[in-house]
Amino acid sequence: MTQPEKVDYVIVGGGLQGCLLAHAIAYHQPGAAVALIEQADELCGNHTWSFHQTDVPEQARGWFDPLVVHRWPGYAVRFPGLSRRVGIPYATITSTGLRAATMALATRPVPAAAPQPLVVRVGTSCEILSPTHVRCGDHVEIDCEVVIDCRGRAALEVAHGGAGYQTFIGHEYRLGRRWPAVEPTVMDVREDQAGGFEFLYELPFGPDHVLLEYTRFHEEPACEPQRAETLIAARLAEAGVDSAELIRTERGCLPMPYATPGRKSGPAVAGGYAGGWYHAATGYSMPLAIRFAELVAQSRPDRVAGDLAVAAADDALRRGFSRFLNRLLFCLVKPQDRWKIFRRFYKVLPEDRIARFYGHRFSAADAARIVIGRPPSGLAPLRFAKSFFSLSRPGFA
Numbered sequence: 001m002t003q004p005e006k007v008d009y010v011i012v013g014g015g016l017q018g019c020l021l022a023h024a025i026a027y028h029q030p031g032a033a034v035a036l037i038e039q040a041d042e043l044c045g046n047h048t049w050s051f052h053q054t055d056v057p058e059q060a061r062g063w064f065d066p067l068v069v070h071r072w073p074g075y076a077v078r079f080p081g082l083s084r085r086v087g088i089p090y091a092t093i094t095s096t097g098l099r100a101a102t103m104a105l106a107t108r109p110v111p112a113a114a115p116q117p118l119v120v121r122v123g124t125s126c127e128i129l130s131p132t133h134v135r136c137g138d139h140v141e142i143d144c145e146v147v148i149d150c151r152g153r154a155a156l157e158v159a160h161g162g163a164g165y166q167t168f169i170g171h172e173y174r175l176g177r178r179w180p181a182v183e184p185t186v187m188d189v190r191e192d193q194a195g196g197f198e199f200l201y202e203l204p205f206g207p208d209h210v211l212l213e214y215t216r217f218h219e220e221p222a223c224e225p226q227r228a229e230t231l232i233a234a235r236l237a238e239a240g241v242d243s244a245e246l247i248r249t250e251r252g253c254l255p256m257p258y259a260t261p262g263r264k265s266g267p268a269v270a271g272g273y274a275g276g277w278y279h280a281a282t283g284y285s286m287p288l289a290i291r292f293a294e295l296v297a298q299s300r301p302d303r304v305a306g307d308l309a310v311a312a313a314d315d316a317l318r319r320g321f322s323r324f325l326n327r328l329l330f331c332l333v334k335p336q337d338r339w340k341i342f343r344r345f346y347k348v349l350p351e352d353r354i355a356r357f358y359g360h361r362f363s364a365a366d367a368a369r370i371v372i373g374r375p376p377s378g379l380a381p382l383r384f385a386k387s388f389f390s391l392s393r394p395g396f397a
């Protein structure tokens with residue numbers, strides 16, 4: 001065995017969190033040496049990651065803004081009995097763009113004799129041996145000041161019965177004619193729900209370029225490809241599109257926990273999905289992944305674990321409330337009525353509260369405004385109240 005290599009940070013997992021963190025460290029600590037290790041053959045998988053522009057704190061914009069590939073001034077939601085335009089700017093980064101930007105960071109010219117600040121290893125599974133030591137593949141060992149675990153769901157065990165699921169099937173098309181909308185529709189909900197909460201999500205990337213994604217919230221992690229095909233085809237027909245070239249497909253499944261998922265092992269500081277730095281109720285990772293990247297990059301290796309623990313404790317009530325909302329959705333409301341919770345959210349909340357909710361910055365008053373009011377149909381007030389006051393005991397009474 002050769003001598004271990006030595007760097008300041010080892011980031012294990014080159015998905016959304018790992019790559020954002022590499023950019024934040026390069027921006028705030030340009031002299032730091034970072035190794036980013038990804039087990040797949042390339043970084044970032046196959047995703048379109050959207051977010052509200054209000055999720056991005058001012059201090060992160062210097063490194064984050066160049067990663068954004070599409071922006072819109074607002075978006076629409078459509079439910080039976082409610083259509084609304086939300087004037088919060090919405091934006092997207094893509095796997096392709098983030099991968100290219102991260103590889104560019106790793107290959108940028110450095111002064112002669114200076115070490116390369118970011119080294120990326122792909123196709124290498126990494127084992128975390130201690131908070132400061134990893135093994136990559138069979139032979140290469142790396143010592144560092146701090147290991148950051150960004151392995152996503154691979155680092156977690158989600159207990160059965162402790163989560164519902166958000167499944168997605170998205171098709172990106174090049175069209176033979178102009179798409180009728182210029183802004184996204186983040187929820188297009190029809191009354192005819194197929195046994196869970198389902199909707200279409202629409203991102204117009206250009207006049208003849210659109211992503212249509214079918215999303216379903218369900219107790220089971222099962223995809224419904226046939227249902228997705230039917231609804232996407234119906235939307236294309238409704239838009240008058242008779243020729244569409246499918247240029248990319250994206251699919252996935254995200255657990256939406258209503259109990260705290262257990263970590264398999266935990267010698268390292270963990271970010272992203274592995275560390276609970278995602279919005280459990282919306283499935284959007286971006287706000288908390290940016291916050292985590294900023295916290296690590298603005299801290300120092302010897303105090304990062306403490307700084308993150310303080311920030312996580314500060315967020316504990318919001319994390320608990322998000323899990324409570326998942327329990328409301330998956331355990332307390334009849335599947336066919338789930339969509340009414342989302343309609344009510346968009347009916348009663350003003351834009352500033354919506355922005356704080358998606359950004360995981362909501363106050364106790366915001367949380368109260370989300371749940372106080374007429375309970376969703378089929379939900380007895382007493383049962384709702386009992387569940388609210390027993391957030392640690394998920395159950396489907």
Ligand SMILES: Cc1cc2nc3c(=O)[nH]c(=O)nc-3n(C[C@H](O)[C@H](O)[C@H](O)COP(=O)(O)OP(=O)(O)OC[C@H]3O[C@@H](n4cnc5c(N)ncnc54)[C@H](O)[C@@H]3O)c2cc1C
Pocket residue numbers: 012013014015016017018037038039040043044045047048049050051124125126127150151152153154168250251252253254271272273274278283284285286287
């Ligand atoms: C279809 C879909 C659409 C989504 N849309 C949005 C959206 O619009 N906006 C948003 O904010 N969020 C969205 N999400 C959620 C978001 O993609 C995830 O929550 C986010 O990717 C989590 O980031 P992460 O870095 O923790 O995990 P991941 O992005 O999953 O990255 C983990 C990485 O670690 C690697 N890895 C695992 N084990 C090892 C190992 N031992 N050694 C080396 N590498 C390892 C994996 O290969 C992977 O590349 C979506 C999710 C899905 C499935």
